[in-house]
Amino acid sequence: MISNNSERVASFFDADFKTIKKFVNPDENINIFSDDYANLDRKIGVQVQLEAYNHGKNFYDFKVTIQCIDSMNVKDVSLGYYIDWDVADEPDSNQCEYYTDLMTNSITNKFGSGIAGEITYKPGAPIYCAVIAYSDDQGTEAQAAGLDYDYTRLFETNEQIESLNSGISMQSSRIYDRSMVVGMKFKGPIYPNNTKQFHIVFAGDTNRDNLTNTLIPYLLSTDVKDYPGKESERIKYIELPETNELFIQLLDESEIIKEINVYDILGRKMQNADPNILNQNFAKITLTHSSSQYTIIEIITDNNKYIHKFILN
DSSP states (O other): OEEETTTEEEOOBTTTBEEEEEEETTTTOEEEEEOTTSOTTTOOOEEEEEEEEEOSTTEEEEEEEEEEOSSSOEEEEEEEEEEOOOGGGOGGGBEEEEOGGGOOHHHHHHHGGGEEEEEEEOTTSSOEEEEEEEOOSTTEEEEEEEEEHHHHTTOOHHHHHHHHSOTTOOOOOOOBSEEEEEEEEEEEEEOTTOEEEEEEEEEEESSHHHHHHHHHHHHHTTTOOSSTTOOOSSEEEEEETTTTEEEEEESSTTOOEEEEEEEETTSOBOGGGOOEEEETTEEEEEOOSSSOSEEEEEEEESSOEEEEEEEOO
């Protein structure tokens, strides 16, 4: 479902939306569709590309790219998915709730309002299904609504728009036939031919703690470099294994390092890393194996925030 300005919504596949390219090469993991076929009172003017990535059993991450294909900009676009899990084949005894377990300090510090999710389960049954939307771009607000069948029985235009633009305010503790809407809202305009991106994760496990402990380190390490010495467009890393030191250099001399934080893979701050800002463009930290071979480094500058993951040698 996609809405804009909280005024209209396009939501029907093969009616509002049509596939342009289905599972295109090289990895056959990309699907592209648009709302070109929607009636004028429902058309938003967007094309959507989905890139699907499997990260293990029952764990998929979809990169969602929204492009404005209209001649005018589209404003306050919200894209989300309606999901009804029917856990344990007993829809009337399901619970769907905001996924508070996932919202640790390290997660909310990284994503701010750009992350939200729902988890569905049947009390007493070993099945947990989660959907999480996330983005670290500014101007995003993740949407997560836990809905009852009484609300979705007809699920007409007003209900669709409301569930896509409610933030995390639509929640219920009722055990019933439950469903969810999870997605992302982009505040402000998307100009013609411009794009916006976010990710949506679908994951499940027989144990809730295991599911949470899988998702947290994954989310903390997204969009990062997986080995030392990798040079990005803005940052150069120099590792000295013999001294356990990592030097960080900003390649843009006009950018200033303000703060550096070091975490283990579970998002716990590593107190012994001893970040030392040597000058406005250069810093040094000490990497150890005391907590984990994985280290997550957060670099905060006057204009940006960078998060990189390293696998220690």
